[in-house]
Amino acid sequence: MPVDIRARVLSNAHLSPDYNVLSLAAPEIAATCQPGQFVMVKPGRGTDPLLRRPFSVFEVLRDTAGVPTGITILSKRIGVTTNLLHQAAEGDLIDCLGPLGQPFALVDPPAEAWMVAGGVGLAPFATVLEALNAKGTPATLFYGARSAADLFYLDWFRDRGARLALATEDGSVGDKGRITIPLERELTAATGKAVTLYACGPEPMLEAVSNLATRYGRRCEVSVERIMGCGMGGCYSCVVPLKDGKGGHHFVRSCINGPVFDGAEIVWE
């Protein structure tokens, strides 16, 4: 059951001119949040923005005793809400409704989890990695962006035991090109290994990763991003076409049935 918190901004770390990580005091959300769930966020009390916007929970913050105290969200400046989140200062209050949505179903060892992130699609994977580590599931992060300057938290993931495979469109680090290049290379080499993929990023990337997974006989869960009105199932704005088993599709709400779906069930447009 979601709660609505006027969350105090604990810190706002600017990773680049576009990216920031906002830390929010939200113990009730942090305590129950599962990897892949999201929060509906609204900075300010006015009508611009009017609606909340969905953000994956990036990290769960804990005090020295391990008690959950808050969450972070990873944001990239695109519109009015993300601009306000970029400018938010310590002590600001931000309405935060959550946790919402269906989490990733994470595999147990000896199966491996391969996280595939594109750009701001890194957003759910910090909590995912912590949950994988708690299970002892070996984790790899495939992470692609435009250039080396747009790859963040690499040490964070490395320090927590994730194997990294990187790709940049300009070739400044890792493979030159899309993240599917190292992913396909490793899928080809990983015969006999149990691997499940977890992907979040731009829709064309999700489609490509999902199709690769199908071709190599792997399960792939994707976290989709849709324009969302309420996050609660009330408005039917954020629908995703899923296969209906009869060659057609039916629309399901990504807020309550997702945002995590089996990639093989989505009808990619």
Place this chain on the structure above:
Amino acid sequence: MGVTTPDLSVQIGSLRLANPLIAASGCFGYGLEYASTIDLRTLGGFVTKGLFMTEREGHPPERIVETPSGMINAIGLQGIGVHRFINERLPEIRKTGATTIVNICGTSIDEYAEVARALSQAEGVAALELNISCPNIKEGGIQFGCHLGGTFDVVSAVRKATHLPIIPKLTPNVTDPASFAKASEDAGADAVSLVNTFLALAIDIETRKPAISNGMGGLSGPAIRPIAVRMTYECAKAVKIPVIGMGGIASARDVLEFLIAGAAAVQVGTANFVDPFIWSKLLAGLTDYLTRHQIARVADLVGTVDFSKH
């Protein structure tokens, strides 16, 4: 003088609501989406998403776009159809104790009557709201809502088909909504609700395409409130049956404005997207106001707007 709690109950035809706050159709799913988050019995009632006889898939995304102090939607009345609603949702809804108003749609007058008959035989339906005002689908709805004769005919047909209170939901996309309220009253409606959304268009200037897949859509939110208040006032003056007002309500102040304009009850839609916990805040604000102004019953406030010169 002792402090008394004001009487918040309102009468809509034969239907008594515990308070004047109703969750608007299309903004509250089938109610169950909110049942674990809030106590649905604390609302005066809720209106389900619109139902046809059969399932509808709705429009492809994008279905909404935010605009200044508002949003444009064209969901396309995605829905499970009346039979699945009765079999799969209504038993669960009954358990919540909610006062359930079902929004019904049709592509023909016969379909409206058929949906109404099916729901009249089901247990747990408090009233029917007739969607004759959805701007987003080609067939049905608005064709009845934009013509006085069509409104009269569809309300008359549903009146014959059900004993339940019927509430035609009116469109603001006409010159004179009050004449449609009158036509509804003449055809036997127990109340009218208004306004549905304003037909609107937002364009992506980079692609020069409409921002949502359907092209045009319906505008809601605080942006439309003053026009909705005016139309509520006009309709309340024109008819004797109760008027349920809506359009951009986002605070107790806004609820009070509609009541004073002449609404016997109100519906809240877009604001519920922003804050699913808004209901207790609206109720508290409403109670505070009535207490502060020593108004014993919320019904005493309805239609008390004072146009006299100071």
